[in-house]
Amino acid sequence: MKRTALFLAAAVLTGLAAGVPQATADSGHNLVSNSAFGESAVPPGSYGYKRYDASNDHQLPSWSVVKGSIDIYNRQLAKTPGRQQAANLTGAEPGTLSQAFQPVVGKEYVVRWKHAPDTWPGCEEFAGQPYEVSIVGNESAEYHPEGGPGDWTSTGLRFTASEDTQILQFESKSRPGESACGALITDVTVRELPDEDEAPETRKS
Template identity: 35%
Template structure:
């Protein structure tokens, strides 16, 4: 009986600890995260050109230049999805508003790749920025470089973290590659916040 009471007393702190809820990350809604909601032929080589102001990329607004949406075969993404090239014929910028909690820490993750088109020069720089247009201290952006062009598709993970200032936060991806086409590719954009 003493041994049984002692066992219960020792397990009590574990029960109390388990009852306290941990702060969990909340997944934020990113519309069209894989750029699949635009009609692109799936023949392995096709893409679709979209100019500034186009309404053909649900969830995203093209605010500068132009972009290309690569079909699954052309993108060669490990997720088997389409991808967005941040360069159409020139450097492009896309934005999307996320519903955030002021003061929360938000982490955005995605996959990145250099352009998979064989016509891209091997010395082509494919630098781009990712960030938010508003924050406690103004815009927050970071530069990313997925590497040199490749026909095989070289996908890697990328991420950045920021503090949300408002209930709506504008996520932005912008090519810094001024050399016409052959821009960086992104896909599988996800966001989580931790209050």
């Protein structure tokens, strides 16, 4: 596995998950907290990252790792245009990252985020790096970041709130054992959709 084998000492694993703060609905307000994962302290340097699973995700503000493990890349490794940190959805194995939020039932919302292929050296050989995004019990779609490492693009998923607490979930679909390369995501937002024309198309591939 790429990061486990090469930089095991950089992985930090401690503690026990304790719950997720919930954002509340306000038209135009982002209902996702810690959208770019910047509230997580990550080691500096070209290969700076921190690994999270269910045992230590209380150290990752607002998010829960409900399956497998994920890595938070620092700004240098993530290569984001806005110099944000990013979540790699595949840590030592494919991971699932989630956050609870509170919309208004019956209102239409759009999830927006940026994604890119894994920037870890050697991961350019593993094309696809699929993952699924879902509003649990509501809408879902599978995504594949295109291009090469550091090619960040924006995408989104539209949904109508069916409950007053919903769960946003990102689930890696990388094949276990094949590699530890996975899609990167950052700048995650959920906002009420005031105008149909502003909604991105849901991409199913």
